[in-house]
Amino acid sequence: MNKGFLLLITLFPLISLSQNNDIEFWNKTGVEIDLKKGFRTSIENHYRIHDTLKELKSIIPDLGLSYRINDNFRVSGNYRFYLDYNDDIIDFPDTNRFERSHRYTFDFSIKQKIKPIVISHRLRYQNYFNSFTNNSISEPYFRNKLKLSYEEYEYVAPFISYETFLNLKKRNSILDVFRLTFGFSTEFKNHEFILFTRYQRSIGNKITQNNYKYVFGINYCYSL
Numbered sequence: 001m002n003k004g005f006l007l008l009i010t011l012f013p014l015i016s017l018s019q020n021n022d023i024e025f026w027n028k029t030g031v032e033i034d035l036k037k038g039f040r041t042s043i044e045n046h047y048r049i050h051d052t053l054k055e056l057k058s059i060i061p062d063l064g065l066s067y068r069i070n071d072n073f074r075v076s077g078n079y080r081f082y083l084d085y086n087d088d089i090i091d092f093p094d095t096n097r098f099e100r101s102h103r104y105t106f107d108f109s110i111k112q113k114i115k116p117i118v119i120s121h122r123l124r125y126q127n128y129f130n131s132f133t134n135n136s137i138s139e140p141y142f143r144n145k146l147k148l149s150y151e152e153y154e155y156v157a158p159f160i161s162y163e164t165f166l167n168l169k170k171r172n173s174i175l176d177v178f179r180l181t182f183g184f185s186t187e188f189k190n191h192e193f194i195l196f197t198r199y200q201r202s203i204g205n206k207i208t209q210n211n212y213k214y215v216f217g218i219n220y221c222y223s224l
């Protein structure tokens with residue numbers, strides 16, 4: 001495996017830690033089920049810890065359905081339910097400490113293999129609602145993600161991805177967030193594991209306490 005890439009993966013957390021304001025751990029566990037005629041459904045649960053790995057942030061169930069147009073194109077839609085832990089109400093033991101919100105997304109994905117490189121591009125529209133009430137505030141985004149995977153090795157595929165978030169409600173600063181992610185994926189039989197590190201920055205506003213974020217995570221998926 002390329003030594004330069006391994007060195008970059010090793011040093012990436014140290015570079016990020018010198019700049020960020022928070023460290024988070026993200027975990028995703030899911031099942032994908034292939035249906036007939038190109039359809040596929042997914043059931044996932046996301047678990048996130050923040051505040052420098054000291055406190056539960058969110059529990060996020062996610063349901064998805066996708067359709068494979070051909071070997072290169074796929075469309076999909078997901079619904080995600082958020083349970084966000086709120087430590088501001090910790091002094092009230094009879095109060096539910098989780099705030100509920102939800103989000104839906106629509107994706108269009110393109111994948112092209114140029115051995116040993118796999119190039120994938122995902123366009124996503126998402127709309128997030130901060131509550132289930134009539135006065136809920138929506139946050140629509142358009143996300144653009146480019147990913148490069150190196151699939152020369154039999155069991156491990158290193159990858160890098162870059163993603164931007166465009167806030168469709170802001171006028172002065174449309175580009176709101178960007179993410180830079182490095183990681184490895186490995187598959188055997190019906191199992192897939194992904195190990196990644198991510199640097200995320202909010203831009204377009206004054207630098208706040210949550211402007212920089214470093215994330216590391218582990219994902220697991222079982223395919224049927």
